[in-house]
Amino acid sequence: MKKIVIVGGVAGGASAATRARRLDESAEIVLIERGPDISFANCGMPYYIGGEITNRDKMLVAKPELLRNRFNIDVRVRTEVTSIDRTAKTVQLHNLLTGKESSESYDYLILSPGASPIRPPLPGVDLPGIHVLRNLGDMDQIRSKLDQGATHATIVGAGFIGLEVAESLTHHGTKVTVVELQSQVLPPLDSELANPIAQELLAHGVELILSDSVARFDSAGSRLKVTLASGKAIETDLVLLGVGVRPDNGLAVQAGLEVGPRGGIKTNSQMQTSDPFIYAVGDAVETFDFVTHEPTQVPLAGPANRQGRIAADNVMGIKSSYRGTQGTAIVRVFSKVAALTGQSEKNLVRAKKPFRKIYVHPAHHAGYYPGAEQMTLKVLFREEDGRVLGAQAVGGAGVDKRIDVLAMAIQAKMTVFDLEEAELCYAPPFGSAKDPVNMAGFVAANLLQGVHPQQLAEKYLAPAEHEEIIVDVRTPKEFDEGHIAGAVNIPVDELRKRLSELDPKRPVTVYCQVGQRGYIATRILLQHGYRVANISGGYKTYGLHLGKM
């Protein structure tokens, strides 16, 4: 009879416990959780704070009694594991309510301690009113501040959770300031895809301060004063620190388990640590990137759950491997949605991995059917074989679907040529005969096949002298409403007749609004002997780079 002790009862830990029980009715399974709750809905906390989720009980996905009664698991909440004796195969327990110490033996130990929100060592960071959001206790504190009449909140960090809370507080009627060190919101996204989200925040009255950081916190009567590095000061009732998390690796480090450079507990693909009797899962582990195979730490609920299941499988003798994390993530910010999967452009650049990229801006369903919303879809892929490396999208309805479809493409190691052939649902309320995913495939395949030479919008962001002629192939009306500096206007439908206006000795860059007319113009010019390239995603992509939508 195996005895399994699991440290941490949320996501990965709870998944491991229930899977272990289903696989082995006779095992002794002890689940130790420091907090009062197991398996709660972390990702729902922003929505409870803002009042969208009204029933707090719904946040408790599985209560201790359920795990006791249905799964015969020995659940101990408010209990901390203080040390591991790997030789004796025991853990030392400290009951946080009674103060009682005890010890528990194990055959296998599964660590799922999670990650702690970072509290940067700033003057005043421990003042009351400065919160993190890790558990339901944190959530309740923030919520009670609102109930006490907080009228202004400052969110430090414009990551996924920070923006979800910003949205939620705004819905609630609280004025919000977001402070972000980087020059964009949602740092995992490439900046041009994040820009529409920044605009959406501003459009809903959120104050957004980019490229700045907190220098210190001070009391200001019953409020707080947040002073930024720039010198700007914010009076606020409530601060939420959302600047990232750090693996809770104390126990692992103390027990001599290997940890990575960023603190994640090292595991192999069976989720086994450097001690074969100890597994680790969830936000505390260093795993590897699905695409690059490089070490990574990504605190996401989906991977945590899968890792818990895999650890239990291996403990119970079922060989099961983790494939790595793709980093698929999504956020809704008011009426906009941003999502990504796989590698971002900035990651590929940082890792010096070669790639190509395309942009398309299709409608989420048939344009002739009411309610079509435009999205921007960016796909990154390898030059040599077209393999999809990553994808990002921003828009409204249908963004989640396209990123999920592309997440499957990445998981299956598909290429942009496969995206051309994808056969997806089409009826007017749901898609188009040529789905955005197909469109991305067509554009990328044309690029790789040399049919559609491409230029990047980035080249023209700042006015400069260029060797090439820049031709805007949109209508005069579109051209007059805004165009790239130095461009001449020859509408695509007149291009064949007006070729004589273009000096064949000079290279040509063409563009239109989203890339389609530019593609046709490129084909016409190419076949007339011009050295020509089309700006991928056209003036729309150019505008995204500039932060104009």
Added chain:
Amino acid sequence: MKKIVIVGGVAGGASAATRARRLDESAEIVLIERGPDISFANCGMPYYIGGEITNRDKMLVAKPELLRNRFNIDVRVRTEVTSIDRTAKTVQLHNLLTGKESSESYDYLILSPGASPIRPPLPGVDLPGIHVLRNLGDMDQIRSKLDQGATHATIVGAGFIGLEVAESLTHHGTKVTVVELQSQVLPPLDSELANPIAQELLAHGVELILSDSVARFDSAGSRLKVTLASGKAIETDLVLLGVGVRPDNGLAVQAGLEVGPRGGIKTNSQMQTSDPFIYAVGDAVETFDFVTHEPTQVPLAGPANRQGRIAADNVMGIKSSYRGTQGTAIVRVFSKVAALTGQSEKNLVRAKKPFRKIYVHPAHHAGYYPGAEQMTLKVLFREEDGRVLGAQAVGGAGVDKRIDVLAMAIQAKMTVFDLEEAELCYAPPFGSAKDPVNMAGFVAANLLQGVHPQQLAEKYLAPAEHEEIIVDVRTPKEFDEGHIAGAVNIPVDELRKRLSELDPKRPVTVYCQVGQRGYIATRILLQHGYRVANISGGYKTYGLHLGKM
């Protein structure tokens, strides 16, 4: 300089024409269309009829002038190709407006004639007021009937278009009767997945007559009388025949091109017919099924567009192959959505292909976040390796996304073990940490690994004597509200204590509401030596089979 003549200017034909032009600026491209419009929005017609799409001009996706001006294509509408001379490589043209005959030579001919709605040879089928819906002219006729005050419409055939029109007419305020020969709506779906759609039609006041057919049509004053095989008579203002389509193969047959047993023009994977200079695409061709590789004819817009592109590629010397049709399709019927991709159970049974299947009934996003809608997801897969063969879903929001994700899985020849590892978007408004696709993967993988023996709900639809004990592991309240005849009630949380109530000599079938508690009960009993199986998808699946939702 190549000369390409394309017969048929919608979907496949228009795609072929524009792709050909983009690839070859110098080619002569002639597009012949019998009707007045090219490239119109077939799939939007139901929504224009009902008034959801208000601007008729939006139905014209690409007008002849666009193809002339932008693509330099010689477009000839209201012109019929009356014959092909394959030896001379010419086609004979008949101008439907002027009556003028002419001839056009070709280097390559691309046939995209489409398919005609079937008019069954019934007495009275040619009476005024009996419509099909193939083109905008048909659409206008039906619409004008409504404008003239039609109060009742009869739709013959409960296929995708029939039900879209039924929904649309109901929204418009017209009373609708749907008559279907089969015992279910949406014949491509397996019947248990179609049942909720039938319920939805009834809930919105549509009269639904299944397992019946039209015997004759008669005039009844200014109205029509539809007499059914059962003897039932319907007085109606308007009949829409939606009983399927037949490839418009006349030209191909007359030219001696090979056609399949159901009339589709035979093509190879380059979309080339039995004449190497003639290609054929779209609803008129016989292609092959992506999963089974067997010949198939599926009139869908997505495949037609891809085939047009592929034909143009090959004509222009780019080697490009069609991978076969998956049959991905979707329909919205009021607030319900049904979709499918790949093989259905009925197709697999008909083809005598072995398969396994599972059902899950998850929420479309996190259950704790407001607005979660339950869906039913059925996945069909191979026993030997878990390869996904087909999937169907019915529900509301999020059905399209899961079927698209599974369409990618089928395209990539992924297995149910891959579905377990899928890393999809999760934030409360979009999904769950364990997405419905993951859930389906878990259940299917457990089945194949022998961890989770399964029983089919079908076995218990009719009361009968069974060797096995049937155990309902839900709560007494759920049990009292309805259960399978002969079942005993032992809630899962009491099962370990009440094992003595179950005769270990008899096999056991357990079930719960959706399958999860039944799975846990199965694991408990299995490890106590019982021969046990769980009903896949539980009482919910049982109810779907019975047509009770």
